[in-house]
Amino acid sequence: MPYDYQPFPFVPPPGLTAPETRHKVLIIGAGPIGLAMALELANYDIPSVVLDDNNVVSVGSRAICWSKRALEVLDRIGVGERCVEKGVTWKVGRTHHRDDEVFNFDLLPEEGHKMPAFINLQQYYVEQYLVEAVQENPLVDLRFKNKVTNIGQNADFADVEIETPDGNYSLEAEFVIACDGAKSPSRDILGLDFDGELFEERFLIADIEMQGKTPSERWFWFEPTFHPGQSALLHKQPDNIYRIDLQLGWDTDPEEERKPENVIPRIEKVVGHSDFTLDWVSVYTFQCRRLRDFVHNRVIFAGDSAHIVSPFGARGGNSGLQDVDALGWRLAAVLNGQSPAEMLQDYNTERTYGADENLLNSSRATKFMTPSDGVERLFRDQVLALAAKAPFARSWVNSGRLSVPCVYPNEGADDAALPGVSRPGSVAPDAPLGDGWLSNALGGRMVVLSLGCKLPEIDGAESLSPEITDAIRARYLKDAPSAVYLIRPDQVVAARWPYADPAAISKTIATLWRQVK
Amino acid sequence: MNLIDTPNLADHDGFYAELLAKHRGLTDAESQALNAQLILILANHIGDRQVLSDALTLAHKDIA
Numbered sequence: 217m218p219y220d221y222q223p224f225p226f227v228p229p230p231g232l233t234a235p236e237t238r239h240k241v242l243i244i245g246a247g248p249i250g251l252a253m254a255l256e257l258a259n260y261d262i263p264s265v266v267l268d269d270n271n272v273v274s275v276g277s278r279a280i281c282w283s284k285r286a287l288e289v290l291d292r293i294g295v296g297e298r299c300v301e302k303g304v305t306w307k308v309g310r311t312h313h314r315d316d317e318v319f320n321f322d323l324l325p326e327e328g329h330k331m332p333a334f335i336n337l338q339q340y341y342v343e344q345y346l347v348e349a350v351q352e353n354p355l356v357d358l359r360f361k362n363k364v365t366n367i368g369q370n371a372d373f374a375d376v377e378i379e380t381p382d383g384n385y386s387l388e389a390e391f392v393i394a395c396d397g398a399k400s401p402s403r404d405i406l407g408l409d410f411d412g413e414l415f416e417e418r419f420l421i422a423d424i425e426m427q428g429k430t431p432s433e434r435w436f437w438f439e440p441t442f443h444p445g446q447s448a449l450l451h452k453q454p455d456n457i458y459r460i461d462l463q464l465g466w467d468t469d470p471e472e473e474r475k476p477e478n479v480i481p482r483i484e485k486v487v488g489h490s491d492f493t494l495d496w497v498s499v500y501t502f503q504c505r506r507l508r509d510f511v512h513n514r515v516i517f518a519g520d521s522a523h524i525v526s527p528f529g530a531r532g533g534n535s536g537l538q539d540v541d542a543l544g545w546r547l548a549a550v551l552n553g554q555s556p557a558e559m560l561q562d563y564n565t566e567r568t569y570g571a572d573e574n575l576l577n578s579s580r581a582t583k584f585m586t587p588s589d590g591v592e593r594l595f596r597d598q599v600l601a602l603a604a605k606a607p608f609a610r611s612w613v614n615s616g617r618l619s620v621p622c623v624y625p626n627e628g629a630d631d632a633a634l635p636g637v638s639r640p641g642s643v644a645p646d647a648p649l650g651d652g653w654l655s656n657a658l659g660g661r662m663v664v665l666s667l668g669c670k671l672p673e674i675d676g677a678e679s680l681s682p683e684i685t686d687a688i689r690a691r692y693l694k695d696a697p698s699a700v701y702l703i704r705p706d707q708v709v710a711a712r713w714p715y716a717d718p719a720a721i722s723k724t725i726a727t728l729w730r731q732v733k
Numbered sequence: 734m735n736l737i738d739t740p741n742l743a744d745h746d747g748f749y750a751e752l753l754a755k756h757r758g759l760t761d762a763e764s765q766a767l768n769a770q771l772i773l774i775l776a777n778h779i780g781d782r783q784v785l786s787d788a789l790t791l792a793h794k795d796i797a
Contacts, residue, residue, distance in 0.1 A: 580746050583753070591756040591764045595749070605794055606738040612745055 217455055218425060218495050219340050224271045224347070226361040231378070231385035239265050240551050242376060242389035244364050244402055246270075248279065248339060249519030249536040250395035251346035251358075255293035256540050258355040259660055260548035265387065266356060267378060269363035273343035276496035277423050277459055279533030280336050280451060283619040285643060286534040287331040288707070289541050292659050295345040296331065303335030304452050309434040311615050315441055318603040319610035323618070328687040329646040330653040334618065336432075336453045338423075339533070367392060367405050367515060374514040390551060392515045393543070395536075400521035406512060412505030413579060415526065417586040418464040419500050420473055423457050424483060426492040430458075436615040438585075438600055442485035447585050449528075449615070450486060457495060460486055461527070463586065470499035502526035504579045506571045510539075511564045518543060523571040525578035528585065528616030535574050538621060542566050545660075545705035549729060559730045570622045577617045584614035628702070628711030628724060635694045640711050644703050647687040654682070659707045662725055668698030671716045676725050677702070704728060736787035 230236055241257060243250045246268035254264045282290070282299060290296035307323040323333040350356045365384075366377040374392045378385055394402035403409075435450040437443070446463035453459055460483055464473055472478060474497045484490045506523035510516060519536030543563045549555035587593040602609035626641035637645050644665075646655040657663075662677035667684055682688060693699055700717070702710045702724055711724045726732045742748060756764050776785055 577746070580750055583750075590761065591759075592753055595753065599749075601795070602792075606791060608738055608740045608742075611740045612749060614746065614749075617746065 218457075218493075219338065219455070221272050221275070221340070224360045226271060226381055227359070228382045229359050229362065229378075229380065229385065231387055232380065232383055236387055238373060238388040238390065239263070240390050241265070241393060241547070242267065242374070242387060242391070243393045243395055244376075245394070245396035245519075245521070246343075246347070246358060246360070247274065247395060247397060247519070248342050248346060248533055249540060250393070251343065251350055252289065252293055252537055252540045253393055253395055253518060253544070254356040254358070255346065255349055255353065256289075256544035257548060258353050259293065260544060260552075261355070262548050262551055263355040264357070265389070266350070266358045267362040267364060267376075268358075268360050271360040273347065274339040276421075276498055277338035277340070277453060277457065279339045279342075279530075280453055280459055281530035281534075281619075282335050282337055282342070283530060283534040284325070284329065284331045284333050285541075285619075285621045286537040287335065288643075288646070288655050289537045290342075291331065291655070293346075294349050295342070298345050299337055299342060300332065300335055302341055302454055303337035304432045304454055305332045305335050306432040306434060306452070307333055308431070309436065309615075311613055312435070312437040312440060313600045313603065313613075314439055316604065318600065319613050328648050330655050331646070334530070336451055336459075338453055338457065341454070342533075364396075364401065364405070367402060369513050369515065372514075390514070391547060393547075394515060394517045394521045395519050396521050398520040398524045400517070402515065403507070403517070403521055406515060408507055408512070410503070410505035410524070411508055412503065412575060414505070415502045415582050415586060416466045417502060417582070418466060418468055418470060418473070419502065420462045420464050420479065420482070420497065421500060422460045422462075422479055422483060422497045423453070423495040424460065424487075424492040425456055425495050426458055426487065427456055438613075438615075440486075443482065447615070448486060458487075458492075462486070464499070474499050500527075502582055504575045504582065506568070506575060508568075509564055510567055511560045516543065516547070516560065516563070518567075522567070523575065525574050526582040528581045529574075529578055530616070530619045531574040531578055534619040535570060538570060539563075539567050541706045542570075555729045555731065562730070566624045569625060573622045574619070581614045581616045624708065626710070628709075629713055629720060631696070631699070631712060631714045633694065633696050633714065634699055634712055635691060638692050638701070638709055638712070640709050642709050644701070644707050644709050645691040647691055648685065649682050654688075655707065657682075658703050660705055662705065662728070663703045664721060665692070665701040665703055666698075666716060667692055667700070668696075669700065669716050671700060672718055674718055674721050674725070676729075677721070735781065735784050736791065738791065 241264040243266045254266050287296050310320045325333040350358050363379045368375040375388045437448045449461040451459040510522045518539040525531045546559045587596040599612045621643050624641035628640035664677045666681050701712045704710050
């Protein structure tokens with residue numbers, strides 16, 4: 217069944233009749249990132265107003281591959297389990313050259329993690345679940361058909377002008393978070409531009425509804441006979457909806473290509489029959505670009521408004537949720553007076569680093585898929601030819617390197633004897649914990665995880681001393697008899713020690729909150 | 734066969750990008766020269782006659 221789009225009602229905001237008192241946070245854009253941001257801040261008791269110029273969830277599937285880390289963030293704000301339940305969990309990818317499979321991978325998630333490596337779920341479902349969670353949350357004031365037309369910066373607040381069907385009004389907020397997407401009007405209002413690469417290539421993206429049983433796998437083709445010289449991707453989504461991405465070539469006319477009479481014959485060639493209905497079509501040009509800085513005084517950028525990548529590797533929506541992850545606890549600390557506003561520079565440093573890793577991987581995949589004539593094409597074609605002959609070349613075939621969280625550059629204490637998977641800067645790996653999960657016991661506050669040693673109460677952190685199971689040992693101890701981990705509110709390991717050192721832990725906590733000079 | 738034909742290079746995507754970056758701006762003839770010199774440099778570094786013969790055989794297979 218195609219998705220049933222229900223428009224959300226416009227409710228005249230109070231600001232139309234009388235000035236509203238200054239808000240703490242104003243979020244522009246009710247896409248997955250803006251909505252998740254509001255819920256994340258609400259977890260820290262920070263109220264927010266979310267403005268959206270539209271009144272409906274995402275039209276078309278758009279972001280469909282949600283990574284393990286994104287699902288953990290969604291879980292912290294109450295919609296992760298619902299997404300996994302509805303989504304298609306997949307772990308096998310098959311890559312073809314012409315009509316032969318040259319390479320397949322199995323993400324084979326190891327046991328003992330709450331969330332799978334990847335699910336496919338249309339963006340409109342994720343947005344619907346987030347809107348429903350927001351509407352039940354008294355700390356979030358979501359306003360549809362509220363279009364931001366200007367943003368003014370002041371020393372300690374921003375003032376924002378808004379257009380609605382019933383007239384115009386203005387709001388003040390201590391901070392504005394611009395989550396208004398790739399074409400971010402906020403970016404234009406502030407006169408900011410992207411740095412980076414624009415790829416001269418067009419892809420057609422379509423959702424089709426089709427009955428029948430196909431495996432829950434990602435299928436990619438280089439130069440298939442059904443689409444000569446180009447590349448193609450097929451992905452299964454819930455409700456018998458399939459997503460097809462077709463490379464078109466730069467010389468094609470996007471308006472012409474998106475017409476059903478041109479789209480349908482192409483898809484018939486991919487799926488081998490005409491027993492499907494076309495649900496949504498879009499034509500994209502890819503860019504790999506970002507803002508130089510994500511924090512501009514009182515305006516903070518997160519998600520596609522801050523950085524855009526080509527979609528192969530699922531590094532768009534997933535990295536936006538990691539922005540939410542890195543910003544929420546810091547902004548809450550600044551608004552609560554716990555930390556100075558300079559704390560937001562740590563968000564900027566970490567997420568521009570994360571964005572660069574995503575841009576690098578996405579650019580490489582895009583270049584491999586759409587090589588320019590000459591040496592780029594020569595090597596691309598010969599990697600594909602070698603892949604049929606030698607196993608090593610299969611790992612060079614690049615149809616997208618799938619999103620994993622970056623390891624933040626981190627100056628926290630480390631001990632080389634402890635496992636690499638939980639080194640400082642990494643997301644603390646999940647593990648079973650009693651009847652539940654470690655990922656649900658971490659987050660929202662500083663946690664000191666002590667294993668195999670006793671620790672006195674540390675001011676400003678909660679202690680956790682789980683039983684040392686096989687999974688905990690493998691992910692946090694390896695051969696060491698004991699270890700102490702300091703884990704940030706965003707579940708990132710800040711530092712670790714082979715034994716309890718309360719003074720060092722307290723000092724690291726103060727540094728993280730920027731409470732020491 | 735002593736030739737390693739399974740994945741054996743860390744950051745292979747990074748090497749691939751660096752290789753193509755070195756070719757940027759070269760004419761076809763210059764690119765060919767770069768490739769030829771690179772093969773000779775690597776052959777000398779590998780320094781194992783049998784491995785090089787195995788590599789040549791693998792590369793030649795199915796090409797002509």
